[in-house]
Amino acid sequence: MLFEKRKNREICLSKRSTGMPQPDNFQIVETPLCTNGNSDVLIRNRWFRVSISTRLMMSEEAETVEGIPFPPIAIGDTLADAAIGQVISAPTNSYLKPGDYVFHPYGWREFAMVKQENCIFLGTHIHHPAAYLGHGWTAYAALSKGIQVHSGDVVFISSGAGAIGSMAAQIARKMGAKYIIGSTGSLNKVEWMKQTLKYDQVIIRGEGTISEQLHRYAPDGIDIFVDIVGGEQLAAAVSHTREGARLVLLGALSAELADKESTKFAPVEIDSFSLIVKGVTMRGYSADNNPEMFSEWIARLDEPEWAEITFSSTLFKGLESAPLALQAACSGKARGVVIVEI
Ligand SMILES: NC(=O)c1ccc[n+]([C@@H]2O[C@H](COP(=O)([O-])OP(=O)(O)OC[C@H]3O[C@@H](n4cnc5c(N)ncnc54)[C@H](OP(=O)(O)O)[C@@H]3O)[C@@H](O)[C@H]2O)c1
Incomplete structure (x- = not known):
C-alpha cells in the first residue's frame, strides 16, 4: 500500500438516528x-x-426491518x-485515464479507491451531473x-416533484402520455411542476383527499400510475383506474418518511375488485433488475428529441453540507x- 501526503475526508455515522437525522x-x-499500489x-x-x-439505513430501526x-x-x-x-490514477493497462469521469457507488467522501469493475466510464466531458446521479434512468427503466x-x-405520478417523479413525468410525455397529474405535499412546488416539468395538474397531499382531487382531474380514470408513495395515494389510484390500466410500484415514501419512524412496512387497503374487473396490472419493480437501462438512458440523452429534458x-456545496442535504431530501425542501x- 502506498500512502500519499494528501488526506481523505469522509463522513461517518457517529450515532444511530431516530426520526429525522441530525x-x-x-x-x-x-x-x-x-x-x-496498482x-x-x-x-x-x-x-x-x-x-x-439513507434515513432508514442509519436509523435505530434499521437492524430490525425485514426485507x-x-x-x-x-x-x-x-x-x-x-x-x-x-480518475487520478488507474491500474497499468487500464482503459481509464487521469481526468476521465467515472460513476461509482462511493460518495460521502472526497477521494475513493474503487475496483475498476465497479466504475462506469462516463467520458472526458459529461452532461449535467443529475443525468447520472438522478433517477431518470430509474423512471426510464x-x-x-x-x-x-x-x-x-x-x-398519475405520486411524489411528482421528487428524484424519480420529476423525471417520470417528462419521460412518460416523451413516450406518448397525453395528460399527466403529479402529487406533492409542498404548495410552493406546484407552479414549478406545471411550468418546468409540464404536469397538466397537481394534487396536493394534505388539501382534501387524494381520491377527490384525482377524480376532479381525471374524471374518466387513469391508465398509468407511477407510485413512489403508497398509502392513500395507491388506494386512490387503484379506485380510479381505467380498463387495462398499468400500475408500477417503485417506493413507499408514506412509510419511509413517516414522521416518527422510518419503516419498510407499508400496508394499504385497496379495492381488489376494481383490479379484477378492469384487468389492471399492478407490478412492484426495481430498476436494479435492469442495470443495462442506465447506459440506454444516457445514450438517449444524445438524441435530439430527448435533448430538452430538464x-x-x-x-449543496461542500462535504460538510451533506447532513443538511439529507434533511432537505427527507423534509420536502428539495426538488x-x-x-x-x-
Ligand atoms: N424501485 C426502484 O427502482 C427505486 C429506485 C430508487 C429509489 N426507490 C424508492 O423510491 C422512493 C422515492 O425515491 P426518490 O428518491 O424519488 O424520493 P423523492 O420523491 O425525491 O422523496 C422526497 C420527497 O418526498 C416527499 N415527501 C416527504 N414526506 C412525505 C410523506 N410523508 N409522504 C409522501 N411524500 C413525502 C417530499 O416531496 P413533496 O414536498 O413534493 O411532497 C420530498 O421532497 C423511495 O422509497 C426509494 O427507496 C425505488
Whole structure:
C-alpha cells in the first residue's frame, strides 16, 4: 500500500438516528489517503447523490426491518451513495485515464479507491451531473421494462416533484402520455411542476383527499400510475383506474418518511375488485433488475428529441453540507435529486 501526503475526508455515522437525522449523527473523519499500489482506481469525487433511503439505513430501526434491500449502516461506517469523480490514477493497462469521469457507488467522501469493475466510464466531458446521479434512468427503466406507456395515456405520478417523479413525468410525455397529474405535499412546488416539468395538474397531499382531487382531474380514470408513495395515494389510484390500466410500484415514501419512524412496512387497503374487473396490472419493480437501462438512458440523452429534458436537482456545496442535504431530501425542501458538489 502506498500512502500519499494528501488526506481523505469522509463522513461517518457517529450515532444511530431516530426520526429525522441530525448533524450530530455524523462525523467528518480525516484519514490518510492510501492507494492499493496498482490494482484499484483512485478517484477524486466531484458530486455525490444524497438519497432518502439513507434515513432508514442509519436509523435505530434499521437492524430490525425485514426485507430491507440495503444493509444497515453501522456506527463508524463511512456513508455511501452514487458518485461522479475524476480518475487520478488507474491500474497499468487500464482503459481509464487521469481526468476521465467515472460513476461509482462511493460518495460521502472526497477521494475513493474503487475496483475498476465497479466504475462506469462516463467520458472526458459529461452532461449535467443529475443525468447520472438522478433517477431518470430509474423512471426510464420503470416505464420501459416495468410497464409500457401507450399513446394518449392519462398518467398519475405520486411524489411528482421528487428524484424519480420529476423525471417520470417528462419521460412518460416523451413516450406518448397525453395528460399527466403529479402529487406533492409542498404548495410552493406546484407552479414549478406545471411550468418546468409540464404536469397538466397537481394534487396536493394534505388539501382534501387524494381520491377527490384525482377524480376532479381525471374524471374518466387513469391508465398509468407511477407510485413512489403508497398509502392513500395507491388506494386512490387503484379506485380510479381505467380498463387495462398499468400500475408500477417503485417506493413507499408514506412509510419511509413517516414522521416518527422510518419503516419498510407499508400496508394499504385497496379495492381488489376494481383490479379484477378492469384487468389492471399492478407490478412492484426495481430498476436494479435492469442495470443495462442506465447506459440506454444516457445514450438517449444524445438524441435530439430527448435533448430538452430538464434535470431537476437541488445542489449543496461542500462535504460538510451533506447532513443538511439529507434533511432537505427527507423534509420536502428539495426538488428533484439532491446532490452534493465537492
Ligand atoms: N424501485 C426502484 O427502482 C427505486 C429506485 C430508487 C429509489 N426507490 C424508492 O423510491 C422512493 C422515492 O425515491 P426518490 O428518491 O424519488 O424520493 P423523492 O420523491 O425525491 O422523496 C422526497 C420527497 O418526498 C416527499 N415527501 C416527504 N414526506 C412525505 C410523506 N410523508 N409522504 C409522501 N411524500 C413525502 C417530499 O416531496 P413533496 O414536498 O413534493 O411532497 C420530498 O421532497 C423511495 O422509497 C426509494 O427507496 C425505488
